[in-house]
Amino acid sequence: MEMSLTRINELTIIFYAICVLLYFIDFLDHNRKAKNVAFWLLSIVWLLQTIFLFKHMYDTGRFPVLNVFEGLYFYTWVLVTLSLVLNKFLHTEFIVFFTNVIGFIMMTLHTFAPSQYVSAAVSSQLVSELLFIHITIAILSYGAFSLSFVFSILYLIQHNLLKKKKWGKRLLRLEDLSKLDYMSYVLNVIGVPMLLLSLILGSIWAYIKLGMFFWYDAKVLGSFLVMVAYSFYLYIRLVKGIRGKTVILINIASFLVLLINLFLFGSLSRFHFWNP
Known part of the structure; x- marks a missing residue:
């Protein structure tokens, strides 16, 4: 089997x-x-x-x-x-x-x-319903951020085609820039509260199961850094009202921070048995 x-x-x-x-x-x-x-x-x-x-x-x-x-x-x-x-x-x-x-x-x-x-x-030793929920929600938020990143890449491709005036089939097959920007934004609106909930549940689990929380652990700091990066994206878009390529680049940079946390900070962690 x-x-x-x-x-x-x-x-x-x-x-x-x-x-x-x-x-x-x-x-x-x-x-x-x-x-x-x-x-x-x-x-x-x-x-x-x-x-x-x-x-x-x-x-x-x-x-x-x-x-x-x-x-x-x-x-x-x-x-x-x-x-x-x-x-x-x-x-x-x-x-x-x-x-x-x-x-x-x-x-x-x-x-x-x-x-x-x-x-x-x-x-x-790690079996816990709270831990399951924490990890599952984190992965689902990563899925939302991944799709948001894809929409941002499509935005840059479309933006580049329009700038160079390449009126081919590929241009027509891509959505308009406003829709790509909006879909990227919506997925981040879904992902950010899910990630925040995951961080809260993970902190609670650590205090309950371990009696302490390793705030200076690389993975913990990396996760909060991801939260800050995507929160900054939402701040720029909602409060400052910035649209277009600038906010798209911020979103792509936020996803790169996520990948660094996923692989680099996860490998440096002495607290997380589960990586990423």
């Missing part, structure tokens, strides 16, 4: 790679056939991921978010799910491609992460 799950995971990566490649072909050449095949492959990827996720939940008897192996997998599943939903209801060109570039990178990191072999004894 363990070998079968490994084969499912390998098959998922192969399908995912082909899917991203086909979306890239559609991005370059407006190939509708490639796009349709990619969508069905992505649906298969989601199905295989869901099977693997629920099987892991059945084996461990808990929600799988307690280490980098589980966390990255759930994060990837969230991105694939959101991209399928957006493709169904929003019909925004290229959003699925860019979102799943991020998802494929995370899936690859998950597959080759050495920390997937974290001791079961360590994981069992």
Whole structure:
């Protein structure tokens, strides 16, 4: 059974790679056939991921978010799910491609992460409903921020095409700048309160379970830095009323801060058993 799950995971990566490649072909050449095949492959990827996720939940008897192996997998599943939903209801060109570039990178990191072999004894010590909620909400907020980042990238692409007056098919397939900016903003409005709630729940869990809180831990400081970065984005957009490329660049910079916290600060942490 363990070998079968490994084969499912390998098959998922192969399908995912082909899917991203086909979306890239559609991005370059407006190939509708490639796009349709990619969508069905992505649906298969989601199905295989869901099977693997629920099987892991059945084996461990808990929600799988307690280490980098589980966390990255759930994060990837969230991105694939959101991209399928957006493709169904929003019909925004290229959003699925860019979102799943991020998802494929995370899936690859998950597959080759050495920390997937974290001791079961360590994981069992961390079992807590409060911890589950804290981690799950954090991952969902990361999913919202990831999609916001994708919309910002699309904004820059569209802005560049308009500036250079390249009136091609790619320009027509992208949404107008105001909609891309607005969608990026809405996703951050969703992500920021979720991240704040996750930080509050994580702090409460630390005090309850550990009797203390490591405020100067790299991961803790990094998480609050992410919160500050995205709060600054909302401040600039709502209070200062700034729109357009300036606020888009701030959003992209905020996502880079998130990635630094996810990988660099997480590896430096002496407090978090779960990284990212």
